[in-house]
Each structure stands twice: as structure tokens, then as C-alpha cells.
Amino acid sequence: xxxxxxxxxxxxxxxxxxxxxxxxxxxxxxxxxxxxxxxxxxxxxxxxxxxxxxxxxxxxxxxxxxxxxxxxxxxxxxxxxxxxxxxxxxxxxxxxxxxxxxxxxxxxxxxxxxxxxxxxxxxxxxxxxxxxxxxxxxxxxxxxxx
Numbered sequence: 001x002x003x004x005x006x007x008x009x010x011x012x013x014x015x016x017x018x019x020x021x022x023x024x025x026x027x028x029x030x031x032x033x034x035x036x037x038x039x040x041x042x043x044x045x046x047x048x049x050x051x052x053x054x055x056x057x058x059x060x061x062x063x064x065x066x067x068x069x070x071x072x073x074x075x076x077x078x079x080x081x082x083x084x085x086x087x088x089x090x091x092x093x094x095x096x097x098x099x100x101x102x103x104x105x106x107x108x109x110x111x112x113x114x115x116x117x118x119x120x121x122x123x124x125x126x127x128x129x130x131x132x133x134x135x136x137x138x139x140x141x142x143x144x145x146x
Contacts, residue, residue, distance in 0.1 A: 001106050008037065008101040014064075015073065015093050018103070022068050029111040029128075032075065035064035037101030042079055043094030044087070052092040055079075061101060062086055067126060068105065069113040074126065 004025060008017050022030060039059040045052040059079040066075035077095065078088035110131050118125040 001108055003033070004105040004107065006103050006105070008097045008103065010097055010099060012097045012101070013093055014039070014077075014095040014097060014101060015075065015091050017097075018068055018075070019073055021105075022070055022073065025107075026070060027105070027107045028069055028071075029108040029113045030068040031106050031108075032064050032066060032068070032103065033106045034104040035061055035101065037061045037103075038098040039079060039095050040098035041094060041096040042077075043092040044077065044079075045090040045092055047089060049089075052090070052094070054094065055087075057081060058098055063088070064091070064103070066091075067113050071113060072115040072124065074115075 004021070004027075006017075006021055008014065021027075037060075039061065040057075042055040042059055043052045044055065059081055061077065062080050063078040064075060066073065068075070073091075075091040076088060077091040078086055080086045112129040112131065114127040114129060115124040116127045117123075
């Protein structure tokens with residue numbers, strides 16, 4: 001596994017910056033290990049909604065999770081406001097850094113992550129391509145190494 005650490009600056013767009021970094025480093029199967037920082041605007045798509053919501057104000061980044069690759073990113077974010085109220089959902093373009101964002105990214109060299117249309121969900125979903133010999137478990141979502 002490779003590990004990358006990046007620091008985003010004020011006015012950077014969180015999602016766009018991560019997409020650019022993934023392309024720059026040619027990350028085929030990445031994931032967020034750690035993320036903290038602050039936002040001055042957030043654009044989040046809440047569960048089972050078609051449209052994202054724009055939030056203004058100052059927010060702390062509490063969590064950022066998901067997969068990132070040159071083929072696409074799928075990230076969820078949790079943020080808190082000045083009273084500590086926390087909200088989260090699907091990270092969208094338009095989350096603008098206030099002071100900084102410190103992000104640590106892991107990248108697997110054993111997989112490639114693709115996004116392919118899933119007829120059951122109607123969305124582009126994660127497709128895991130194995131690069132080395134593996135043993136599949138009975139659960140198709142779980143991959144075990146030999």
C-alpha cells in the first residue's frame with residue numbers, strides 16, 4: 001500500500017482537489033485514511049435525494065470516507081457547525097476549504113476500482129478488479145488473499 005498526505009488550502013474545492021490529485025498520482029484504487037479541516041461552504045447530497053443541498057457558514061470536517069480512483073470518486077462527508085450539530089451525506093463539488101484540510105490517502109496496488117452501471121441500483125457502482133491471485137469468499141463483496 002502507498003500512503004499520500006496532502007494539505008488543501010483556503011478556497012480549494014475539496015472534491016475537485018481530490019479528483020485532481022488522484023489523476024496526478026494515477027491512483028487506481030484509493031481510499032481515505034484520515035481527513036480533518038474546515039469548510040466555509042458545503043454542498044452535500046443527503047440520503048435518497050436527487051439534488052444536493054448548499055450550506056453556508058463555517059464547518060469542521062468531522063469525517064470523510066470512501067473510495068477514490070482515476071475512474072471516479074465516491075465520498076461521504078460529516079461536518080459540524082459552530083454549535084457542534086453534525087450533518088453528513090454524499091460529498092459534492094462546492095465544498096470550499098475555509099482554513100485547511102489535511103487528508104491522508106491510502107492506495108492499493110492489488111486492486112483497480114472502476115465505476116460501472118448497476119441495473120439493480122440504477123447508479124454507477126464500485127467494481128473491484130483484482131490484480132493478483134486471490135480467493136473469493138462466499139460473499140461476493142468480500143475478497144480474501146491467498
